[in-house]
Amino acid sequence: MPRPRPSRAVEALSAVLLLALSTACGSRLPESDFESDGRTTPSATAGAPLRVGIITSATSPVGGNAFTGPRDGAKAWFDRLNARGGIDGRPVEVRLCDDGGSGVGNNECVHQLIDEDEVVALVATTALDYAGASRVSRARVPDIGGQPIGAAYDTWPHLYGIYGSLAPRDGTTGWDGKQYGGTEVYRYFKREHGARTAAVVSYNQAVSAAYARLVERGLRAEGYKVVTEQVDFALPNFRAVAADLKEQGADLVFDAIDGHGNAQLCKAMDDVGAEVTAKVTNVQNWTSAVPDDYKDSPRCRNALWATGSSRNFEDTDHEAVREFRDATEGLKTHSQWQLEGWAAAMWFTEAARSCAQEGVTRACVDDFMNRSEGYTADGLLVPVRFERLAEPPRTRRTCVSVARWQDGKGWVSQGDMNDTCFDVPQLPYEQ
Structure with a gap:
């Protein structure tokens, strides 16, 4: 069943948000401004690398390593994926960008990765101030499995937080500016x-x-x-x-x-x-x-x-967890955020593999993300969905x-x- 996760996002990051550093989501833009269809993104030839971007507030006012877990988990996935031949013979080239925890830095990262590096998608975004979210959405670049520190993932189309969303995501946060979470x-x-x-x-x-x-x-x-x-x-x-x-x-x-x-x-x-x-x-x-x-x-x-x-x-009786732990055994510490970053990278990989016939483009990856099926990352996630409900749910069954x-x-x-x-x-x- 569809499940709203905004309250979990707030719960997961209350310790950071208390520092009163605002999370800008940008001004509302009309749908006509979302002009790119994503299908003009250069599609590399067979064997050429697929570029993905990871934006992380690796250095920020809240201190080092506060946000790096998802990045490290995603990078571990892509390292192992490339060692096994990549996606249909194409390696994944990861472009990292540290936005410094500021809105200005975030916009610079978005520009660098989308306009200059021409990444096909963003993965495991973990930004203290996701000021560039509206720009990502206008460019129709799928942002997959990001940590929803602010309201961006319940505001903009083409952004897919790790916990899913039922909100309309039409440029206004949630439903009339309000998000909903369960008890x-x-x-x-x-x-x-x-x-x-x-x-x-x-x-x-x-x-x-x-x-x-x-x-x-x-x-x-x-x-x-x-x-x-x-x-x-x-x-x-x-x-x-x-x-x-x-x-x-x-x-x-x-x-x-x-x-x-x-x-x-x-x-x-x-x-x-x-x-x-x-x-x-x-x-x-x-x-x-x-x-x-x-x-x-x-x-x-x-x-x-x-x-x-x-x-x-730490649930190593589960096969998918064992694979994650094996691939990250060299890390000094382990965390749930690392596992969720790993799951985000897995999600992108499945989306890219679905594009075998037409080629891996932003639009094709985005189409995969918009399916109504619940995604579990081989059992690592409670089923995640993205739907656009006209009204907020009164109750939900939530695991x-x-x-x-x-x-x-x-x-x-x-x-x-x-x-x-x-x-x-x-x-x-x-x-």
């Missing part, structure tokens, strides 16, 4: 663990507070008692928050704070003896670096849970991938993601 994560902890009281921790900063309100609304829709905690962004007193969490008897802790703040919060929780069923983190923090990041908080560390829409990167951290075992999957599914309300929000 499946909150339903999961209520059903599986009997959770009834949830705390939401945020900074006294606009974007952090806005995300916290979204979480609070979803929790209340699922019948939780909600405890709100806010700390000063410049001088956070996490010990006071931890003491109140203990006093309030919170079962769950959600947050709208950065990774460093999360580690400090966990340490404070250990220091005051605040025990919870789950300290719920997100896809961006679903990494193998947990022992280092949370080295000072063993109790809280072992209460970390992560939720998402892709198969746990969720869940894992918890255990020292000595790493991230342990909590059931199969394709079986952990809920019929949940879809709530509106604005970015």
Whole structure:
């Protein structure tokens, strides 16, 4: 079934967005401005490389390596693909561009890759400020499997975020400027663990507070008692928050704070003896670096849970995960974002292979992406679809991938993601 994923996008990147760096989506343009049909893109002869572009905010105000996971996963896929002969004998030539986390840099990357390098597609875009999104759309360049940090993937045609979209994508975000997301994560902890009281921790900063309100609304829709905690962004007193969490008897802790703040919060929780069923983190923090990041908080560390829409990167009983891990064994750390970048590159590859008869063009790849079939990347993703619904859905059946951290075992999957599914309300929000 079609599944909207905008709330997961916000969830995955709340820690970054709280830094109040805006994500520009460009001004709305009429459909008549989308003049290129994509079929005039030079189509290389047999054996010549296929060029793809990867835009990453590899250097940005939020620090190095915050956004590089999808890039590294996609590049690992293409390296292995080329070692096996490429796509119908054509190697994939990957053109990387670091936009520096700025709108100006992003527009420069878009110009370089689309106009000068003439890439057939963008893959695994992970941009703090996707200011060039409208330009990508006007050029009808398919952008495949990007991480939807802002609203671009629910705004523009020809952009295909890793979690899918049901929005019209006609130049206006979502439906009349509002996006919709489900309450499946909150339903999961209520059903599986009997959770009834949830705390939401945020900074006294606009974007952090806005995300916290979204979480609070979803929790209340699922019948939780909600405890709100806010700390000063410049001088956070996490010990006071931890003491109140203990006093309030919170079962769950959600947050709208950065990774460093999360580690400090966990340490404070250990220091005051605040025990919870789950300290719920997100896809961006679903990494193998947990022992280092949370080295000072063993109790809280072992209460970390992560939720998402892709198969746990440590689930090596699954063949597709084993292949990913084998190809990325040389990386210092592993992460869920790397696996999703790998899946994005696989998605492009299948699209390009579908173009064998007419040649690999932007238009042909785009046609593949617009199919109504759910894409799973050999089981790595909960089925992803792109449809254009005239009205937002009131409810959807949504599946969720869940894992918890255990020292000595790493991230342990909590059931199969394709079986952990809920019929949940879809709530509106604005970015």
